[in-house]
Amino acid sequence: MDKLKKIKTLLADIGMPAAQQTDLCALTILALANLREIGGFSSATNNWLRIHDIITFINNNYAVNYAENSRETIRKQAIHHFRTAALLEDNGKPTNSPNYKYRLTEEFLKVIKETRKSTDDNSDNEALKSFKRNHETLINTYTSKKAINKMPVRINEKDYTFSPGSHNQLQKAVLEEFAPRFAPGSECLYVGDTTHKDMVKNEAKLKSLGFNLNIHDKLPDIILYREDKDWIYFIEAMDSVGPMSPERVIDIKKMTSGIKSGKIFVTAFLSFAKFKRFSEKLAWENEVWIADMPEHMIHLNGDNFMGPR
Structure with missing residues (x-):
């Protein structure tokens, strides 16, 4: 040699x-x-x-x-x-x-x-x-x-770990802080990690609700389903790109046109400062949740405080 x-x-x-x-x-x-x-x-x-x-x-x-x-x-x-x-x-x-x-x-x-x-x-x-x-x-x-830096997260009564980073920090907050308060009893049907895209993906349930599983790359960051009200929460964890803009809402509605469950669109932010930075890009008739103030929601001109549109 x-x-x-x-x-x-x-x-x-x-x-x-x-x-x-x-x-x-x-x-x-x-x-x-x-x-x-x-x-x-x-x-x-x-x-x-x-x-x-x-x-x-x-x-x-x-x-x-x-x-x-x-x-x-x-x-x-x-x-x-x-x-x-x-x-x-x-x-x-x-x-x-x-x-x-x-x-x-x-x-x-x-x-x-x-x-x-x-x-x-x-x-x-x-x-x-x-x-x-x-x-x-x-x-x-x-x-x-890498193992030390990973963030433990509880999803559907099971333990997972997110890779480090502000985007996953926000996703963790959504699952552990937002969901129990504003989507009680809901099941996480989909969430990705920055290094493991389909960390949780309940294909059987998504398919039964009417999702087209061929549009994987267009799914929002987190999908929750609340069975008692038949509501689906489409949640974008807004770190640097990707709020629930009017265009994004239209895209999700088109690709879920066959779904009869109520649809709720949420953009989550880590801080109020980040929300202010992107507020002009958000679609009306939607919801905003900020991890810094987890007890509260911002409802963008909706006649209902929370519910499908």
Whole structure:
């Protein structure tokens, strides 16, 4: 195996995410180890290098041509993650200093030195085994951080988790604060997550109510159904785009023309300031709910305080 492929295999074995197993990332390691195409891994060193030095080494030794404006790409895609995974360290200078440099950690340098160019795997690399015993893989580290940041949410008496973000924070508020107050006893028939579009989707119930399930991309953020009144709540969680505008209401009415249940259109906002910002875009004869003041509703010129139109 050539050195580039061997380093990519090593990065995979050490538990780096797929995004840190690219040619650019492997070439960065080779530059930091001062390893050219010819020669063995045992000659690796860990001298201090600037990112400019890394780019120069790669261009001079590996038949590629990274421009100077690639520095930020290398920093974000390789350096930052390698430092988190204890593959390299910096010299502690201010980040804007021209003398800000990086080098391989002594521990990871030993891993590279014990790498064998002639083998297809790294099963005989004792330094690698020791490194993996002493360090959490970056894949596990990132997965744990994502799990910690997820937001628990109770939907239809079951526990789920939303990905972090203001849009999902608002959806959580709708389900846990709006629904018990203004749609008591309702069932959530549909809600998506930013990373899991159909987190809850009761296809059987939606179909029985008359929904066309082929128009998935046009569904609002949340659909609630209150069986005792036969009301369907179409709710948009308004974070940056997508309020219940006149055009949006018309679209939903058209695609649900076969549904006989009462239809209620709601736009939810996290704050009153966000509501004011988008208030002119909202359709009349609809409802507004603001998470900051969950006990109240704003009814846009309707003759009923709450009910299907």
